[in-house]
Every structure is written in structure tokens, then in C-alpha cells.
Amino acid sequence: MQFPSCAVVPFTTPGGTGQALLTSAGVTVIESPPGTLTDRGVGDGSTVAQIESAYGNDHSTMTIQTESGESIFVTTGDPGQVGNGNPGGLIGFSIHDGTVGPPVVGGVPGFEYCSGNSSTSQLPTASTSEGCGTITYPETGVVASIDNLQGGITCEVAMDTAERYLIDTSLSHAGNTWSAEFDGWLCSVLTATASELEGHSLECADRSRGISFQAVP
Numbered sequence: 001m002q003f004p005s006c007a008v009v010p011f012t013t014p015g016g017t018g019q020a021l022l023t024s025a026g027v028t029v030i031e032s033p034p035g036t037l038t039d040r041g042v043g044d045g046s047t048v049a050q051i052e053s054a055y056g057n058d059h060s061t062m063t064i065q066t067e068s069g070e071s072i073f074v075t076t077g078d079p080g081q082v083g084n085g086n087p088g089g090l091i092g093f094s095i096h097d098g099t100v101g102p103p104v105v106g107g108v109p110g111f112e113y114c115s116g117n118s119s120t121s122q123l124p125t126a127s128t129s130e131g132c133g134t135i136t137y138p139e140t141g142v143v144a145s146i147d148n149l150q151g152g153i154t155c156e157v158a159m160d161t162a163e164r165y166l167i168d169t170s171l172s173h174a175g176n177t178w179s180a181e182f183d184g185w186l187c188s189v190l191t192a193t194a195s196e197l198e199g200h201s202l203e204c205a206d207r208s209r210g211i212s213f214q215a216v217p
Helices: 048-055 155-167 192-198
Strands: 006-013 016-023 026-031 060-066 069-075 090-096 133-136 143-150 180-182 185-189 202-206 211-216
Touching: 048 060, 048 069, 133 155, 143 155, 155 180, 155 185, 155 202, 155 211
Parallel strands: none
Antiparallel strands: 006 016, 016 026, 060 069, 069 090, 133 143, 143 211, 180 185, 185 202, 202 211
């Protein structure tokens, strides 16, 4: 998927799908598939403490907050320069409920690598605006279209996730946005006012994998 200053190339391994980010300098960032561990035996599913223990002796480690959520990174360079040309080795991990996601080699989840050095933007992901199908909100009967897929996920995955969020009675929902977390996903509905402003009525995202979709309107 082409962006003004880079391209995102999905790749598949026996463990799942990841992404490589290419610039004129070559491959600069690799988002590894679910279940990936580093050569030190930590990664997807590890705790923050395990990351710090594995790398704390010979790397700088830092936990930061981005718009995409909390992340931790380890680097052999200056941690203050991460996102601004950090010259050392760099591995980042998203943090969710005390555990981390798959390693991001050469980058940090929540950083923008295609259009500048922002430390508060989500990693670029492939997207499609082609509608996948419709869902019906059980309580209102309102019909919405699954659309705005991000990260190269398939329509089948998006539809299955949305339908489970809406009809699976075993899920625990909270707040006026009826938010629910399951299988790495966080789904929520917007209030009527927010939906009118944002142009969509539901959003599901798995920040650790950089994937999301919406229901419109």
C-alpha cells in the first residue's frame, strides 16, 4: 500500500500476518505477527517487567503514552531521540492490560513513520473503503455498513468481530459506549452526537496489531 513517503507491505508467516514498512532507505520497520518473541524469549504475551528484565542490563527501556495507547521500547541508542532518527537498535511493544503485543522491530507502536516524526500517531496501515456488508444493532434495529478497514484485515474477520460484539451474550459491556474487549479487540459504539460528528457509529480496534474497522453511519 503506497503512502507519500513509504509503502506498507503485508507478509504472512506460519504464525500469522505482519507488516514491513519500506522507504527509500529500504525496510525500516517490521511489525511482527501475533505470537512473535525476540531472541531473548520475550514478546507477545510477556509482561512489562519481563521486557525490562530481558533488556534492562544492556539497553535503555522506556514506557510512554501515545494516542494509540501505552507502549514500551528498548534501544541501544539515546531513548530521547526515539522518533527522531534514533541511531541504535530499537524494538517497541504495545501494552495492553499489563502485557505486551508482538515486537515492532525498528519502531514503536503509536509512532508515525510515513509522514514525519510524530510520537502520538498510529503506525500507518493499509486501508480500504469498500463496504463489507451490513450489521443490525439488536436494540434499535438500525442497519449499518462495515467499512473503513485498516491494517489489511479481511471483510470476513471484520464482520465476524462486529457480529460477535453485538450478539455474544457472554461478553461484558461497559459504559454508555457499550465497550467490550475480547480476543485483543476493543469495540465500542458512539453516542448519537458523536456518531453524527465522526461519521461512523461503531469502531473496533486491535492496537497491538494495528488493525481496525468501523460501522457507518
